[in-house]
Amino acid sequence: MSKSQAVLELTPVQTVACCSPLTQEPLSGEAAERIAHLLKALADPVRLRLMSLVASHADGEACVCDLNDAFDLSQPTISHHLKVLHEVGLLDRTKRGVWVYYAVRTEALADLGALIGGVGR
Template identity: 75%
Template structure:
């Protein structure tokens, strides 16, 4: 997936979409939502998102996430970067550490999109 496609996935495009069971999704909407779902389709990234979301305060330092995996720190950072670029995580740097927080509105919108509620 190209970086430019990931950058074209603003939060608003997910929030605009009705549940998939209510009406067919337009091709343009599908193009904007697919990178979010693709980012979540990797088991490591899905676990990372869950670890960040469930961490105390809903925010986790990259140093807190490394020990949960048998992967190198650069590999973990790569997966976090993909989640960030897709719009699922926000990040902030504090000193030498980077902290991640789930973009709750994006996750909520994705949940509503794939929900059968309102069908």
């Protein structure tokens, strides 16, 4: 070995997990299917905003007439997005006269909450 070459000795290190798991157990196939439908519906920015608007509206429900002004979209387009959210179970709807009112189904959000509930703890 020449003077310009140095020998580097490495000491073996035992690795130790520094963090606890984010969730208690992995999702079952059934839960993954159920949650995937919710996430797919919420992946659209308009639907995500609609959920936020309904959830933050007074009394926890909003009329379609209250939601139209928040978007530069036609009323039928807004109604389509609300229908998608209703069909996957994220929103309840009731008809009162000519208007339809939507409310967030908090029990449907429990699956999402369980999935991300441990993150950041």
